[in-house]
Amino acid sequence: MKPLSEQEIRAAFVNCTKGQAKRLSIPRDLAERPWDDLDFLGWRDPQARERAYLVTELDGRPKALALRCPSPAPWQPRRGMCSVCLTTHTGGVSLMVAPKAGKAGQQGNSVGIYLCGDLSCSLYVRGRKDAGAGGRLPEAMTLDEKIHRTVTNVAAFVTNVIT
Numbered sequence: 001m002k003p004l005s006e007q008e009i010r011a012a013f014v015n016c017t018k019g020q021a022k023r024l025s026i027p028r029d030l031a032e033r034p035w036d037d038l039d040f041l042g043w044r045d046p047q048a049r050e051r052a053y054l055v056t057e058l059d060g061r062p063k064a065l066a067l068r069c070p071s072p073a074p075w076q077p078r079r080g081m082c083s084v085c086l087t088t089h090t091g092g093v094s095l096m097v098a099p100k101a102g103k104a105g106q107q108g109n110s111v112g113i114y115l116c117g118d119l120s121c122s123l124y125v126r127g128r129k130d131a132g133a134g135g136r137l138p139e140a141m142t143l144d145e146k147i148h149r150t151v152t153n154v155a156a157f158v159t160n161v162i163t
């Protein structure tokens, strides 16, 4: 994706107030992020581990989401698969919940998704980050197809939050 500035990211939030978007933590090392290899940029809030954020492009425009990661319930399986990049991690997949944008969000509606806990899906797909033994299943797909699937999954989630 195209590199984004802190200001562009703050302006792209769709599911929190303008005040929250102004105050939330944006990574300081934006210039060093591997943008060419990112389908979305995701990060955990260093001040509040139960918060995470992601920004991606939808129809050529940046859209950012504020997410909450509720602590996993004890009965939840320890090994899970990310629903965006289909990487399996032991204890490393988090349920992330996004309040819906606009009125639906004010009424308490939200959308949940299982995501790599470090939000590094793009890097796992490209083999730039190691998911450990059995993390990536062999698939009869080219890298481009896997990237396309990741982009499609993220776009579907963001669309779900917006509409």
Ligand SMILES: [Zn+2]
Residues within 6 Å of the ligand: 082, 083, 084, 085, 086, 087, 115, 116, 120, 121, 122, 124
């Ligand atoms: Zn993932």
